[in-house]
Amino acid sequence: MSAHDEFSRRLDTLAAAMETALMRELSATPRAGDIARPERLMAAMRHAATGGKRIRPFLVVESAALFGVDERTTLPAAAAFECVHCYSLVHDDLPAMDDDDLRRGRPTTHRAFDEATAILAGDALLTLAFDLLAHLDLDAERRIALVALLAQASGIGGMVGGQMLDLEAEGRFNASKQALSHSRADIERLQAMKTGALLSAACAAGAILGQANEADRAALARYARALGLGFQIADDLLDAESDTATLGKAAAKDAGRGKATLVSSLGIAGAREQLSALVEEAVNALAPFGARAAMLQACARFIAERER
Amino acid sequence: MSAHDEFSRRLDTLAAAMETALMRELSATPRAGDIARPERLMAAMRHAATGGKRIRPFLVVESAALFGVDERTTLPAAAAFECVHCYSLVHDDLPAMDDDDLRRGRPTTHRAFDEATAILAGDALLTLAFDLLAHLDLDAERRIALVALLAQASGIGGMVGGQMLDLEAEGRFNASKQALSHSRADIERLQAMKTGALLSAACAAGAILGQANEADRAALARYARALGLGFQIADDLLDAESDTATLGKAAAKDAGRGKATLVSSLGIAGAREQLSALVEEAVNALAPFGARAAMLQACARFIAERER
Numbered sequence: 117m118s119a120h121d122e123f124s125r126r127l128d129t130l131a132a133a134m135e136t137a138l139m140r141e142l143s144a145t146p147r148a149g150d151i152a153r154p155e156r157l158m159a160a161m162r163h164a165a166t167g168g169k170r171i172r173p174f175l176v177v178e179s180a181a182l183f184g185v186d187e188r189t190t191l192p193a194a195a196a197f198e199c200v201h202c203y204s205l206v207h208d209d210l211p212a213m214d215d216d217d218l219r220r221g222r223p224t225t226h227r228a229f230d231e232a233t234a235i236l237a238g239d240a241l242l243t244l245a246f247d248l249l250a251h252l253d254l255d256a257e258r259r260i261a262l263v264a265l266l267a268q269a270s271g272i273g274g275m276v277g278g279q280m281l282d283l284e285a286e287g288r289f290n291a292s293k294q295a296l297s298h299s300r301a302d303i304e305r306l307q308a309m310k311t312g313a314l315l316s317a318a319c320a321a322g323a324i325l326g327q328a329n330e331a332d333r334a335a336l337a338r339y340a341r342a343l344g345l346g347f348q349i350a351d352d353l354l355d356a357e358s359d360t361a362t363l364g365k366a367a368a369k370d371a372g373r374g375k376a377t378l379v380s381s382l383g384i385a386g387a388r389e390q391l392s393a394l395v396e397e398a399v400n401a402l403a404p405f406g407a408r409a410a411m412l413q414a415c416a417r418f419i420a421e422r423e424r
Numbered sequence: 425m426s427a428h429d430e431f432s433r434r435l436d437t438l439a440a441a442m443e444t445a446l447m448r449e450l451s452a453t454p455r456a457g458d459i460a461r462p463e464r465l466m467a468a469m470r471h472a473a474t475g476g477k478r479i480r481p482f483l484v485v486e487s488a489a490l491f492g493v494d495e496r497t498t499l500p501a502a503a504a505f506e507c508v509h510c511y512s513l514v515h516d517d518l519p520a521m522d523d524d525d526l527r528r529g530r531p532t533t534h535r536a537f538d539e540a541t542a543i544l545a546g547d548a549l550l551t552l553a554f555d556l557l558a559h560l561d562l563d564a565e566r567r568i569a570l571v572a573l574l575a576q577a578s579g580i581g582g583m584v585g586g587q588m589l590d591l592e593a594e595g596r597f598n599a600s601k602q603a604l605s606h607s608r609a610d611i612e613r614l615q616a617m618k619t620g621a622l623l624s625a626a627c628a629a630g631a632i633l634g635q636a637n638e639a640d641r642a643a644l645a646r647y648a649r650a651l652g653l654g655f656q657i658a659d660d661l662l663d664a665e666s667d668t669a670t671l672g673k674a675a676a677k678d679a680g681r682g683k684a685t686l687v688s689s690l691g692i693a694g695a696r697e698q699l700s701a702l703v704e705e706a707v708n709a710l711a712p713f714g715a716r717a718a719m720l721q722a723c724a725r726f727i728a729e730r731e732r
Contacts, residue, residue, distance in 0.1 A: 150581020151617045154588040156597065157580060207547060212539035231520035232591055235543070239515060239550065240584040246554045247575035256564035263571050267555035272465060273458025276548040280462040283540055289464065309459045 123414035130177060130194075131170040133187075137195050138165045141244070160229045160237035161244075164206045165199070167220040171347075171419070172197040172318040178411045179322020179336055189253065190325055193262060196248040197318050200270045203241035204314075206234050208279060221364035242270075254325075261324050269317030278310025286375055298376040304345065307378070311351075312344030319343075331404070338401035339412065346394035347419050349387050352377040354422075356384065395420045431722035438485060438502075439478040441495075445503050446473045449552070468537045468545035469552075472514045473507070475528040479655075479727070480505040480626040486719045487630020487644055497561065498633055501570060504556040505626050508578045511549035512622075514542050516587060529672035550578075562633075569632050577625030586618025594683055606684040612653065615686070619659075620652030627651075639712070646709035647720065654702035655727050657695050660685040662730075664692065703728045 117125070142162045146153045173194035180190040209216040209224040210231060217227050226234035249262045268274060283289070285298055285306060298306075319340035323333045356379050379387045398416035402409035425433070450470045454461045481502035488498040517524040517532040518539060525535050534542035557570045576582060591597070593606055593614060606614075627648040631641045664687050687695045706724035710717035 146581055149576045150585075151621065152585060152589070152613060153580055154585050154592065156592065157585055157588040161580075203547075207543055210540075210543065212543060230597070232518075232596070233588070235515055235518065235520060236584050236588050236591075238547075239511075240580050242547065242550055243575050243579035243584065246571055247579055250568055250572035250575055256568045260558055260564045260567045260571070263554055263568070264558035267551050267558055268457045271551035271555055272461055272469075272548050273454055276544050276551060277458075277460060277462050277465055280465040280541070280544050281460070283544075284462065284464065288540070289538070305460060313459065 119410050119414045120417070123411055123418060126178075126411055127170070127174055127415075127418075130174050130187075131168075133191060134170045134173045134195060134198060135166065137191055138162075138198065141195065141248070156229070156233060157236060157240060160225055160233045161240055163222075163228050164225045164234075164237050164241060165202045167222065168198070168202070169422075170198060171415070172201050172314060174415060175315065175318035175340075175343075175412070176321045176325075178415070179319045180325040182322065182332070182336075182405055182408055182412075183326025183328055185322075185326045190322070192248055192252055193321055193325060194318075196245040196262075196266060197314065197321065199241045199245040199248065200266065200275070201314060203238040203245075204270075204275055204279070206238040206241070210234060213279075213283070216366055218365050245270075258324055258327075262321055265317050265320055265324065269313040274309055274313030274317075275311075278306055278308070278313065281306040282310055300378070300381050303376055303378055303381060307345065307348040308341075311348050312341065315344040315347060316340035335401050335404055339398045339416070342394045342398035342401065343416050343419065346391050346398065346416065349378050349391045349394070350420055350422065352379040353384065353387055353391070355379075391420050427718050427722045428725070431719055431726060434486075434719055435478070435482055435723075435726075438482050439476075441499060442478045442481045442503060442506060443474070445499055446470075446506065449503065449556070464537070464541060465544060465548060468533055468541045469549055471530075471536050472533045472542075472545050472549060473510045475530070476506070476510070477730075478506060479723070480509050480622060482723060483623065483626035483648075483651075483720070484629045484633075486723070487627045488633040490630065490640070490644075490713055490716055490720075491634025491636055493630075493634045498630070500556055500560055501629055501633060502626075504553040504570075504574060505622065505629065507549045507553040507556065508574065508583070509622060511546040511553075512578075512583055512587070514546040514549070518542060521587075521591070524673060526673050553578075566632055566635075570629055573625050573628055573632065577621040582617055582621030582625075583619075586614055586616070586621065589614040590618055608686070608689050611684055611686055611689060615653065615656040616649075619656050620649065623652040623655060624648035643709050643712055647706045647724070650702045650706035650709065651724050651727065654699050654706065654724065657686050657699045657702070658728055658730065660687040661692065661695055661699070663687075699728050 139162060142158055142165060144153055144155055144158050176194035176197055177187055177190045205219060206225045208214050209219055210226055216224050218224065225237055245266060246263055249259055249266060252259050270276065316337065319336045323336050378390070382390055395416050399413045402412055447470060450466055450473060452461055452463055452466050484502035484505055485495055485498045513527060514533045516522050517527055518534055524532050526532065533545055553574060554571055557567055557574065560567050578584065624645065627644045628641070631644050690698055703724050707721045710720055
């Protein structure tokens with residue numbers, strides 16, 4: 117089997133396991149300590165947590181696997197990262213934010229339910245992420261290290277801050293409502309926060325789970341940085357070149373909003389070139405791990421070549 | 425000095441210390457690991473975290489003080505609880521939720537900024553709460569126990585779930601848009617989740633910080649349960665009897681929405697009687713602690729007698 121086929125098979129298997137884990141976690145049956153579980157809230161959370169490529173959980177599980185950690189241990193930690201990703205999509209899709217009707221080929225949570233329910237479902241998914249980490253079957257040191265990592269990556273200086281910069285980059289808050297001109301460094305910083313931080317943290321979580329040494333942590337961090345930037349360029353290329361039916365969400369939104377992206381800054385050919393270089397950088401960063409890193413390397417190639 | 429005066433003095437001192445701690449935490453200067461701190465986000469978070477009675481931090485600090493834990497240790501943990509409270513107010517005030525213009529006598533966060541910024545500021549405050557707990561100067565066991573406690577109290581089976589039940593109780597999601605009739609048990613359950621869970625968790629946090637034994641934890645839990653229910657009855661009485669200027673937020677909202685509360689269920693006189701009984705219950709629960717519990721006991725009386 118080629119590395120790509122093996123990767124596809126593993127990603128599918130992980131996605132199915134993740135779906136099962138999340139749906140079990142989001143069942144209507146109250147857990148110990150819950151006063152009650154409102155059914156409408158649970159249904160909205162399940163809607164928000166269904167589908168998706170499950171890239172972040174894959175990164176957690178495969179990074180931990182580099183150090184021999186079993187998937188039974190890493191899956192609940194991976195679910196926490198996916199909860200944060202799903203919550204961010206629910207809130208980003210809200211009318212006051214990106215105002216999207218479609219996500220993963222289905223109605224966004226506020227369209228399937230209503231805005232108030234979507235806000236609360238997002239809040240509850242974010243809270244659940246930390247709940248999951250707190251209850252991992254691991255020593256307290258690693259659990260609290262994962263909490264610190266996830267909070268940092270998803271908070272002010274990471275994902276939420278990146279979303280704020282993204283709204284500002286659309287020119288939403290300046291009087292003329294004109295998109296601001298942004299340097300390539302500005303755009304890269306925005307993307308490093310908005311999408312890069314959580315992807316990097318997913319890889320760093322694997323290193324924490326596996327009690328990796330400094331050199332291995334640094335190699336994974338180099339991989340994750342290149343992967344994150346490549347991921348965003350691939351996303352921007354898809355937005356520029358794909359159509360809504362293929363994408364499962366609205367296409368050509370960036371240009372419609374006059375938004376500066378790495379594609380608008382580098383041009384399509386330049387962006388493709390940059391993307392190839394980043395994939396090579398990601399692949400090379402993991403060379404010290406030898407054949408054990410084949411799945412993470414295939415993941416970097418997949419991200420560059422994906423169609424949605 | 426009477427217990428009440430001493431309580432007022434301590435609450436004022438704690439509120440000032442909390443304000444300082446939160447404003448320092450929410451400064452524009454990036455912390456280690458932050459890629460950047462968007463100024464608009466920080467300003468909105470500071471707006472959301474300014475003012476308030478700081479009851480939850482007071483409960484954390486004073487509960488921990490029962491076991492001799494110093495305020496320097498407990499203040500950052502108390503700040504985490506206040507961050508969760510503040511985030512919940514920001515999201516609850518949103519147009520899609522309670523649609524409020526006024527909070528603590530000032531414009532709500534989405535009125536002072538905009539809806540998108542308010543959603544993100546709330547998300548970032550919730551995330552920051554777990555960040556603060558992860559970095560407490562304490563052993564990992566107590567830090568992770570606090571994370572588990574706060575996540576449980578503020579998530580599906582606690583605060584967020586309670587807010588969902590509250591929206592449902594307004595009849596928002598049934599076709600006729602009529603408020604549902606709710607039993608007193610239903611209303612108590614809703615309140616136990618929406619406001620009781622976080623108040624109880626604040627007291628339980630003090631017990632964790634102080635490594636309390638089972639009997640002391642149980643006594644604090646009894647106090648917290650009575651305090652939480654009393655707090656909500658006092659809130660409902662204020663909504664029914666006060667005016668917007670005194671309250672610093674819109675008054676008489678519950679009746680306007682045809683919402684069932686313990687006041688509409690028990691009547692004003694019945695609610696006052698129930699409130700007195702709950703204050704006595706709270707005070708008596710702490711009898712085993714003797715004079716050390718005087719501040720928490722005064723807090724229960726304050727909550728019943730407050731004017732906003």
